[in-house]
Amino acid sequence: MKPIWILYVITIKNQNMFWKDHRMKRLIYIAAVAAIVLIAASWVGNLVYYHHSQLPKAIFLKHHIEEVRAPGYSFELFYLENKHEKRKLNRIIIPELPNAMITPMPERNRYTHQTMGSMMVQITDLDTSEEQTGGTEPLIIRTVQGYFSDGSMDNMDIGEIRLYTLPADNHENTIASNWSSASSDGTGLYNFLVLKKLQITGISTAYLNELGDSFSLLIDIGRKLPTGSGMPSYQSVAETPLNAAEYPISIHEGDEVSLKYHLNQPLIDASSGSADIYQLLIQLTFEPENGKSAVYSFMISQNWDLSERDVKRIVAAARGDGE
Structure with a gap:
């Protein structure tokens, strides 16, 4: 009887080891699947977050600028674009000021997902002749032509620029x-x-x-x-x-x-x-x-400075997502 009892014990032990090994493999499998699901969910979440943090396209801030329309006077237009955007804004043309000297400044500030650039516009005497500035009403500019690194062009809203032709200074003695x-x-x-x-x-x-x-x-x-x-x-x-x-x-x-x-x-x-x-x-x-x-x-x-939170709100508004 002793050999049979020993064989029975060995069989029971082998069965226990089998089920323990089976449960362990199952737990490892479940853990691996759970890890893959978590990684995938995290990846999808990061992808969705990144997508919602991107501007649909480069945009100018909304300017409300009054300036004198005379040689030497200037104004600056600020814009935002995605930091890793392949289609970068290179330059602009203002049809109402075809001879203006425009200097691109592509990185005035950097944020997590965007960069702020600007276009410095200097008025020249070629755009301020009497024939061009006739009348007392200001020249109003609301859009510019934006030219991008891929060779494309967009008409871009900038807000409103009002350029005034003022009379020659005649108050020196007053x-x-x-x-x-x-x-x-x-x-x-x-x-x-x-x-x-x-x-x-x-x-x-x-x-x-x-x-x-x-x-x-x-x-x-x-x-x-x-x-x-x-x-x-x-x-x-x-x-x-x-x-x-x-x-x-x-x-x-x-x-x-x-x-x-x-x-x-x-x-x-x-x-x-x-x-x-x-x-x-x-x-x-x-x-x-x-x-x-x-x-x-x-x-x-106006004294101003865009914070990271401000940029997020601008991006959300541009995407139509709300804050």
Whole structure:
């Protein structure tokens, strides 16, 4: 009986080892399949994420720019394109300014999936002849022709550029620029001295209504105090917000006028996801006593910087995905 018992024990052990080995192989197989599924899911997830992080095509930011249409004046157009895009934007042509000097700057900033470039546009005298600039209405540019590395061309929206033909400076003997300052928080001022009695007949920018409460300007008139020798001192005699100004505003000879502004426009539009860049040309029109109407102009530029989150919102809006 002993050999039979030993054989029985050996058989049972062999069966147990078989089932243990079978279960182990099955567990290994299940683990391998699970690992493959996880890797595939991760790969698909990364592929979907990458797909949704890509712009359908290169796009310009939405510009709202006012500038003087005269030789030497310039403006800059910013665009975004995918970092690993094969079809790169090489150059642009502006049909309304066929002789402009345009300098591509392909990498002004880099983000995770995109790069920001710009096109610096300088106006030349060939695009500012009297025949071309006739009339007082501004030249308005809303699209440019974009030429790409694959030889293709697209008409690309850029927002709106307004170029003004201003009368020749005829205020040298009437007002004198004194000084100006600007801060990173969007505040600043322009200060000038009145050499002859005059009346301010208007202060304007094309985007005043569009900006609404995001832009404010205060007209501060300072009168010179009687002092002895040394630097002149001024006392504010009137402060008028631009939206409450009643024209004409009389300014005495020797007065100092400070135009204090605050431009606090959000870079990203909450409803559309577009990035709006503003550059304002403030035009102050005035009439000197016994003189012709003249224009004093100055520029206000928006301080802005695109964050990684901003770029993601722009991409989502361009794709129609929402944020």
